[in-house]
Amino acid sequence: MTSLTHKPPRQGANNAPASEFSLRLERELAGRVHFDQATRGRYATDASIYQITPVGVVIPRHQEDLRLALDIARDAKVPVLARGGGTSQCGQTVGDALVLDTSRWLNQVVEFDVEAQTVVVEPGIVLDHLNAWLKPHGLWFPVDVSTSAQCTIGGMAGNNSCGSRSIYYGNMVHNVLELEAILADGVEARFGFVDRLAEGSREWQLAQQVRAIAEGVAPEIRAHYPKVLRRVGGYNLDLFDCQNPLPYDAAGRPNLAHLLIGSEGTLGVSQRITLKLSPLPEQKVLGVVNFPTFYQAMDLTQHIVTLGPMAVELVDRTMIELALDNPAFRPVIEKALIGRPEAILLVEFAGQDRTAQLAALAELNTLMADLGLPGSVVDMPEAGEQKALWNVRKAGLNIMMSMKGDGKPVSFIEDCAVPLEHLAEYTAKLTEVFNHYGTEGTWYAHAGVGTLHVRPILDMRRDGAAKMREIAEKASALVREYKGAYSGEHGDGLCRGEWVPWQFGEAVNDAFRQVKRLFDPAGLLNPGKIVDTPKMDDERYFRFPTSYQRIPITPVFDWSNWNVERDPLTGAQTPPGSGGDVTHGLAMAVEMCNNNGHCRKFDAGTMCPSYRITRDEQHLTRGRANTLRLALSGQLDDTGLASDDIKAALDLCVSCKGCRRECPTGVDMAKFKIEARAARARVKGLSLRDRMVGEMPRYAPFARHLGALVDGLEKLPPLSRVLKKALKLAPERSLPRFTGHFLAERQSTSHQDTSRGEVLLFVDTFNNYMEADNARAAKRVLEAAGFRVVLNRPEGERPLCCGRTYLSSGQFDKARAEAERSLHYLMPFVERGVAIVGLEPSCLLSLRDEFLQYGFGEQAKRLAESAYLFEEFLVAEHQRAPFTWQLNPLTVSRALLHGHCHQKAFDAVKPVETVLGWIPELDVSLIDSSCCGMAGSFGYEAEHYDASIQMAELSLLPAIRADNGQALLVADGTSCRHQIKDGSGREAIHVARVLAEALG
Template sequence: MTSLTGKTAAADARVKPETELAARLSREMEGEVLFDRASRGRYSTDASIYQVMPVGVVIPRHQQDLTAALEAARDARVAILARGAGTSQCGQTVGEALVIDTTRWLNQVVDFDAEARTVVVEPGIVLDHLNAWLKPHGLWYPVDVSTSAQCTIGGMTGNNSCGSRSIRYGNMVHNVLGVDAWLADGSEGHFGFLDELPESGPVRALAERVKAIAGNVAPEVREHFPKVLRRVGGYNLDLFDCQNPKPYDPQGRANLAHLLVGSEGTLGVSRRITLQLSPLPEHKVLGVVNFPTFYQAMDFTQHIVTLDPTAVELVDRTMIDLSLENPAFRPVIEKALIGQPQAVLLVEFAGEEHEAQLASLKRLTELMADLGLPEHVVEMPEAAEQKALWNVRKAGLNIMMSMKGDGKPVSFIEDCAVPLEHLAEYTDRLTEVFHRHGTEGTWYAHASVGTLHVRPILDMRRDGARKMREIAEEASALVREYKGAYSGEHGDGLCRGEWVAWQFGETLNDAFRALKSAFDPSYLLNPGKIVDTPKMDDQRYFRFPTRYQRIPLTPLFDWSSWNVTRDPLTGEQGEPGSAGDATHGLAMAVEMCNNNGHCRKFDAGTMCPSYRITKDEQHLTRGRANTLRLVLSGQLGEAGLAGDEVKEALDLCVSCKGCKRDCPTGVDMAKFKIEARAARARVKGLALRDRLVGEMPRYAPWAKRVSGLLRAVERFDLLARPLKKALGLAPERRLPAFTGDFLGESRATSSRVSAGATGEVVLFVDTFNNYLESDNARAAKRVLEAAGYRVHLNVKPGERPLCCGRTYLSSGQFDKARAEAKRSLDALMPFVKRGVAIVGLEPSCLLSLRDEFLQYGFGDEARALSEAAFLFEEFLVRASEAGELSLELKPLPGRALLHGHCHQKAFDALRPVEQVLGWIPELTVTTIESSCCGMAGSFGYEAEHYQASLKMAELSLLPAIRAAEEGDVLVADGTSCRHQIRDGSGREAIHVARLLERALA
């Protein structure tokens, strides 16, 4: 039986430690010890281009576990790599080491002093979670990096992270007061201000050693350390230059903790981190400056910063275009544009007084007019629209990585920093470098401090490594010419480690090596970073080396649309590959995951419900994508998609399609799961439960005839429990009640013309709303007729009702699903050709016509059907906006509490529900901010998934339902959602069609 975390007994047997280290860790730790190849593979990558298989992975449950893991690794002389969310872009968090994941349990606030504005936290706490905790106190931690929803304070400290507002608040090193750390020799200590350290002990001894090293190289520090804010390469030796004001502390006090900041875990392992907080700005305004040319945007930045903004962030044309292609970002970015700009700058002002910020916004508009760009500023004084646009900017990396094809924007010179007066010329000349090498770069991020995230588009499977080296050499020469920093934000890692000596000179590089030896003489702490690093283009460490191969397999869906090429110079996308290239396309779709970890977020949105309840990388969209990538490239054996590793990784995937929408690169795990389930079914066969789920549309008419017997069985637990156990169903769940047959009852009247009908529709009634909840179909038909439509039904005398095939897909019976889809397509096409809309009630069924139907290989007919298919409420809104709807509704005083089906959210189809409910007079509509309800078709019925299903519902849905007033109407369009609400709260939810029916005048 599968546990809540999805690990089966077979998996536990494979994980059973065989090495002495793994055995000791399993004995001494309460947390998880993961040495199986799939788990190690999931931790072998971060958001960089690199992949290194770790020795093993541990997830400590508490500080004692952390101590045990560190001591065991040290005794075994195994390298140690502490890791947060794995969002590093330079390979800092990959290595042949024992990986210690602190994110699941070592994530607490330890101490807080509101008056002193300080907080002490464990390293695994996520930045957004910390700021949410601080918000009621009017404080925040202002190093607001774009990955704030998933990155951890420990990782930010290791990288010396910066963020969009560093022009106002500085970097991590300016906001860290102290670090409690474990050292390589097993000792522990508090690293803080030098004048507060103990007179003796290991930390004082290290401080004296550091002072001696720094004193020996003080002239080189003054000469070679870049004089820009964004400088995060090497070690922060400049904090010990006693002849100059300390750059990291307002009082000029040297702080030994600042040596650990930016050290990438090579000097110590953080246990607790003390942070300096800032008052939360009460008011913010945003001005979006649209530029006709990219050069102007760069050139004018130096003038804009004189207005004292808190942030000036760049979004280039490529990022604008890619955002417009994303359904979640399109409406947001459109509001920010004037015409067709080549670049925009997001200029934010923040402070205590709103009027003062509005005045700054006016000065920005006046400045742009003085510089020759009048009426080029979109003003955004409201918080909601600002937040929406900042979310687009924060997704910049993921948006850039959403390019289809093997060519991707590659990070290696991404955050070089140059003085602002040289920014325009630097970007212009670097663009020429890209063109000489036959590629183009993508640009975005921190114009305010001269750090632009630029990524040339390269194919690392072919000649990308060679071009990367050549471009890096030319870019470094430009950085040196402009006296900038080669590493301006994202650290050194495997990507820029070899450039440390180039940036600082051999003398300082030797000093860095001496520092490393003082702290870690055995080189056990994240070796190969900052000092003694490999070459950036060493193929042994690439995720996609030139030897990378994809295993041959024949996928079921047509994935050829992912098999595309893009001209790196023009950005134009080539034609998709042919259907015969679908094998290649499946792998390319999987490889769209860039490992940035956006799926680890816990804010509003759909994904990823299984990760939200487990905090397990295995049950994360990224973890699943990595598992599939490793499988499809033959790195996890020869079983392919039918293997146990794939089954276990997808075990808790509820096919919510949240990743399809919320993942900026469009990873659609639900569709991958269909391929995997079908592959396993071909090899392992189908269980009786799977057949019952898949064949429901066929036996539903017969189940209705014995519904009385089924209800009788349900009432007698001695009969029901053994039956459910035999079928693998949760005994706590009530069996579905087949109580109706709407289509059967309506055959004789299905084509009757409604009085005064002015249009016609096909009401596509699915199995669930036909046989389980017929009242929904009946209500929808009545509302459509009242609105003036002739209603055709998806059934003909003597034939089975049409079906989308969803139950077959979910049970691994792909061929039957495709056959059902073809039958529906053939029957509906005559209506589609006449311009008749196909209207459905169940989101997962109707939206199959807009999703899976397009990948069966049905061609133009499937595309035509997808364009004609609408959910019930979508159709009503569309008709209303076209002036074709005549629907009189009476008041229904009260409140409707709305829960959206996951597929509605994924296809941006929840807003129409809110709109039609808003048509009912005197009805207040409140939408529950929730992820998946957890029922997910048959998932919540399955015995091994019952507890996981309830945990998903308890995240936000069921608490919101229980908090509702007795008179509130609960609205949920999904059959599964309504059943989960009923089972979990005892309350009934209804389809929106039934509420509209009640309101018919």
């Protein structure tokens, strides 16, 4: 098997050809088996700095698959690595092994006891999914880690996860009652309280042997195990110690399951996990304490925890500034600030009695006044604002990783935990260490338990590894001075494994080796973790070693804004493009993906619709970014962006731009797909369908004369199917009809009032030739509001076009030419202050997005600032001076609104809700939906029809059917309206038509 360019060669049995091994897996398993280079490359990384290509990937369909995979691997002497969400930050889930991904199918609730408040789950279930399932019963699993939307319970058990509220609920190990696992020899064991194990059973025998090992080093355990809540290193051998100040069970009973918690899959592969649940707090209040200095925040935390809060979480100045730069987070973080604090603490009180929680919040205000900071608390008693701010905090890692340039915050000492009384001194001294090495760290997270996430900014391609080693040594000395834990969260993995002997001493480390041999004599379960680990700075395992190279490539877009260097101490950036070859900007934009897996979420937002229907890493934003990174660094083949692997990875990307807004590091897969389509078009050429899609704006004036022919074809299904098959269009789709030419019509003015001045209505191809009623309605509404409306129709030329159809079909040069033509025509209007208002989100928003990367310079920026969607413009003008028009009630009292993906990406759905709210007696509900699935031509394409409908069936079409035809359906996107029509038989209309109807 070909390994990645900078990975050390595999040794021993694993060097044998994979064919015999992989063929047996494919033959005997019902699930998916992958041994191709691209899939292995996608599973070679997690959210750490490491990359190791696995032997292969198995996605077990059921528990029998899991057992069979382990049996086959054991026969072949191939190591195995169980993996859930792949979000580990220390390299636990990468290795030279057969990866077992349980997240797709082994994700069910097996048993539930509401009275006992317990639940049994499979390891692949996502934490947020479990808590959504439990919520109707008033219960939750309270180990609420920041990656709750994508992490799995199995991974949390492997890492001994903690979460924001561990000060109150404890860690994973305090909330697991039993664990069923397959051992290395294939035996299925059920681990639980030792006094309940059947005498003579395999579990009982293991318990006696582990107890003997632990008792042999009991003095060393008491001397070296840190006395802090947040310590997750090594194996939990202290579970037998009745003198343990932090017992894992409230009654002090030893539970052998707790030995496997935090074992990182090195002792067994989880099948089912029994969790202890807690009542869901009905009342929560939040106090945001603003501090003038970071030191004060750290020093005063020890006093705040005496109030008994459920959580005390830190956000420092750097994180605040990065959040302010993110359009999704800016309005949220601004509400939490008083002036310009250097740090804020999020202090939460929760329980069943609201009066008690409000009293606690008042007590916090009093305490801060007593400590010399009166008026420093922003009270947030309401659930909505609390949730929004917690979402910012939960995105802390991704916000921090949004820094552009090769220098990135690196995880290796971020989870050190120290007693609270030493927290201020520890952070101050560690900051001095960072300064000594010409860098800085961003601090955030669990102040209440003395575990602060901090990642020094290092460039691993240059001198980062050497600095990492020296900083780690100095940090470890501080941890030892303050009697803390080197691994306070996120486990050991590859970045902290070598520090296990340092933390626990050689005697305990030898005991760990005995435990490993007892459970896994051949060393086949996730080898190289916890015991006998490699050095943290062995760059053969780095994702970005010093040998990392980007292949030469000339992108079509201007990516120079990503090609920056950052001063790690001041944060200052060099001018775009001055940090090296400007063609590297594309690769640097791709490398912004830190593999944290936020795109795996299902609970809200748009991202990532293709993953939601496939559960396949290949069709995930993270998976695509990894594939692009591998291609751009020559780790797949020499074809770069034109490769078949890239085409396959981007095949189901609908360019929804959900990642543009929802990915906190700003990965913009829609633009990457444009680059890939253009590259492939240069090499492979264009299909007839590509040309038909791209050239639509040119042939639309003639196609409008063929309406009768199209109608006739649709009435002759055999002939229609032949035509659609020739064009590779889905036979289930109705052919689009070109019914008019709005811009060629003789325009009349419905109102003479032009007191508000001039506005240019940018009528796109779709609303000009297909749905001219939308343009007519928009013009009428704007005139009723007091504007003189001019249209985008150059004299003697064909109508203007944004070029999107060309972009989506790989014809970049034509797209840029169309954009340049539009820019030249529109700039005189922009220069005299005329707003450019559009109807189709994907077209108008191109002026605010793609136009900025064509290399048009300052003119494109000025155009973007003047470009508005129809409803955005109305809201802005109404806020400046309310309209005097009279809107009347409609014949319906309810409206269901579906937002176009690009509206969501630009936070432009709220204006639609606002203008609909102007209509008297109209109740508006926003459908909580991802992409509709049509996505321009995507839903018309024969090979994508099924995926298109599956996306619509996620929530959009069920919501429409549940309405029973009672509500008005509103959708601004042409594609959305077509999908709704084809999928439900109902008509959705543009908001402009709704307002025009309300005008009477």
